[in-house]
Amino acid sequence: MIQNSTRPRGRPRSFDELEALEKATQVFWSKGYDGVTIDDLVAGMGVGRPSLYAIFGDKRTLFLRVLRAYAEAKGARAANALLSPNTLRDSLASFLKHAVESATQEGSATGCLLVCVAPLVDDEEVRQFLQNATAGAAALVQHRFRDGISAGEIPSDFPVAARASLVIDLTRGLTMRAQMGTPRKTLLRDAEEAADLVVLLPREVSRGPSGSARKASTGRGRVPRP
Amino acid sequence: MIQNSTRPRGRPRSFDELEALEKATQVFWSKGYDGVTIDDLVAGMGVGRPSLYAIFGDKRTLFLRVLRAYAEAKGARAANALLSPNTLRDSLASFLKHAVESATQEGSATGCLLVCVAPLVDDEEVRQFLQNATAGAAALVQHRFRDGISAGEIPSDFPVAARASLVIDLTRGLTMRAQMGTPRKTLLRDAEEAADLVVLLPREVSRGPSGSARKASTGRGRVPRP
């Protein structure tokens, strides 16, 4: 039963709307926003030009819809990657690795629509959307950090907000490197390394294993209260 | 003596070549590559259309020249920021803060031509240039880490390459957030936090101040030898 309700009246569409939307995502993802022409979309989506305008509106409207759908899907997957593992460190590794894998997926454009394409779109609504998306991602990571505090994995004075921003920054950096062609293997290794780092706590003073550090007193470098 | 040699013969130019190049940088920086039209450049550079072609070549050639000049200047400033301070931690803070300040400079476009604009240009030469620039930046940071090892600030088994990549990723992330409108103050704070983090060493086991961590054994998360 592919459709239980009555079929609409006129000539049936020759394409699936969501499938076309996904194809549009790939087009924008691989060519950017300004770089994409309507003909690119027509060719990539398998939708006739007038149908495209009738159903999806103009290029900007279509892009916004693509952006929202993409962000929702990717956000869900990212949240899943972050919240599935048991330990905090593995959660972060999973989160970062998910970003890398998604950005280096074969059969799809490299990088990320939200990181590599959308920020360059000169449009207030897009900017606002990105701000919100970023804030949401950071909030997600913060939440995971707080769970880690509850579980005793990190102390209660752990700099949650700052480290969460840092994780998001790292995700962006890894994603951009993916788009520049850095191999997945390298990025996955760096993601693991980053996960190790992000859960580290500041040292009380400086007790490096290689004896006395010469001028290791930085005059700073501690979180508020030890 | 603005010119010691004989003045060239014909009608003198009505603009300064380097000044025009700088203005072109701003145009590309603020509008991207695909988003820029020749008329944008003509208006922004104060150079007549035919003169633009005669002197700078077409849009792609001009962009490559802009890119090279920008990277050279910015690379020099970044290296200076990185190599001036005495301690490793302050070097990294200086490096990251320089990136933030440059990306949030008033009177100039936000973000960074190398981070926010160039990666989206669909051109093999641009890609190659970016790869080299990134490698150069990472090498610079690695060099600073090795100096830190020599000075005894960090142990000799410090994961130099991975941490250097991490610093570059962080720089990119901060820069992109700058372009998205995150205030400078926030970014500077995060840059400091990041500098603190990047020089940290892994703990031997896990001796957080908040008693026993429940499931803190990750089965991983250590650098080769403690």
Add this chain to the structure above:
DNA sequence: CCAATTTCGAACCGGTCGGTACTATAAGAG
């Protein structure tokens, strides 16, 4: 003052772009 040289500014050209009108086609409704 005149010729040579170089740049400037406007106008121009073929091509492409975003967006639309028009017609043919495929379905259900009666």
Add this chain to the structure above:
DNA sequence: CTCTTATAGTACCGACCGGTTCGAAATTGG
């Protein structure tokens, strides 16, 4: 079978874009 509805496909339109041509202007050399 005919009418209505909705989409497909083509062809078209004005606007704009990248790039060039050409005459006017500004300067040096004689």
